[in-house]
Amino acid sequence: MSRRWSDFDESDVKVRPNKRGSRPRTKESPDHPDAELGRVITVDRGRYRVHMHGSGDGERLVTAVRAKALRRSPIVPGDVVALVGDTSGGEGTLARLVRIEERSTLLRRSADDTDDAERVVVANADQLLVVVAAADPAPRTGFIDRALVAAFHAGIEPILLITKTDLAEDPADPAGLLAHYAELSLTTVVSRRRVADGGPGPGDDADALDEQAVARLHALLDGHVTAMIGHSGVGKSTMVNALTGADRATGDVNDVTGRGRHTSSSAVALRLRTPEAVSSPQGADDASAEDADSADGVSWIIDTPGVRSFGLAHVDPDDVLAAFGDLVQGSVDCEPGCAHESPQGGCALDAWVAAGRAGEHGPARLASLRGLLSSLSGSAEEQEEKRLGSSP
Secondary structure, eight states, X not given: OOOOGGGTOOTTOOOOOOGGGGSOSOSOOOOOTTOEEEEEEEEETTEEEEEETTOTTSOOEEEEEEOGGGTTSOOOTTOEEEEEEOOSOOTTOOEEEEEEOOOSOEEEEESSTTOOOEEEEEESOSEEEEEEESSSSOOOHHHHHHHHHHHXXXXXXXXXXXXXXXXXXXXXXXXXXXXXXXXXXXXXXXXXXXXXXXXXXXXXXXXXXXXXXXXXXXHHHTTSEEEEEEOTXXXXXHHHHHHHOOOOOOOOBOTTTOOBOOOOOSOEEEEOOOHHHHHOXXXXXXXXXXXXXXXXXXXXXEEOOOOSOOBOTTSOHHHHHHTOTTTGGGGGGSOTTOOSSOGGGTOOHHHHHHTTTTOTXXXXXXXXXXXXXXXXXXXXXXXXXXXXXXXX
């Protein structure tokens, strides 16, 4: 019996590629001993802008893409990375990012307190500048407490910056925040708009800040890598511009919602200007070349977009209590396994607060602690606390 050619044709047979064929021939990855180090200053759609270390010719910025081996590793501003390829920084050049150096710290957050997905915010910061406005928008101690917990968990030193104090009813204690955190060893800086005698002058626009506050903050940030977080509209970009000489866009607060408008869409690391440049802005260009550029010789501010949620799902409840320095000592007398919910559960914090050991604002501080712990446990209570804290 004769057969047709089509009976033997196998051209339409689908053959799966051999999985072994795409595997590397060796499990050893190259260590790239000649790679150059730099700090990631911004990330934009798979492109990494890197400030190179030890640039003898001043500032050298390189654009890079990550190697295939790092495709699952989050890379954020503040990361120190190793680059190979064209690291000249010339127009149109592209280097390859092959390694992330060991991180000293990692600031993280989640969408809410029960979301297992974490977001890496900033790497290698040793200070966290928490920015709130005395008014417009009104400050929320719930947000500040969350930021302090995140800083404690990451091993980062927190600093509180209170802006727009010229709008506060009591400029000596704007929004009562100084008294509220008086029992903590928390460094606090207050800032206001600079206004000349007799009212605003030609040089006193809305973005002009009091020079004394800028100088104090500059001294605190000098020699450090500082991450800056806060709501939109609290004045982060205005302060960043004053400290770095950058031209970050600034915005207003929505009259209807009371919330700030986003002016920064991504985190960016900026170098702190020298004190001479701060006092003499016209010398900023000269200073920028002089203060570049070694791994440990540059002061950085990492400005982050305004946040509307700062979840702490990655933080253990015990670490939450440890961040409340004015209350943690009172927990010594708590019963083993105490959840710190109420005296009926064996919690000694109520007696500690009632005795005035946590200061005048002890009751409010204890309420904030319990609100955080309740939110972390997934309780239906304190739902507003999940959105940056609803405490006034």
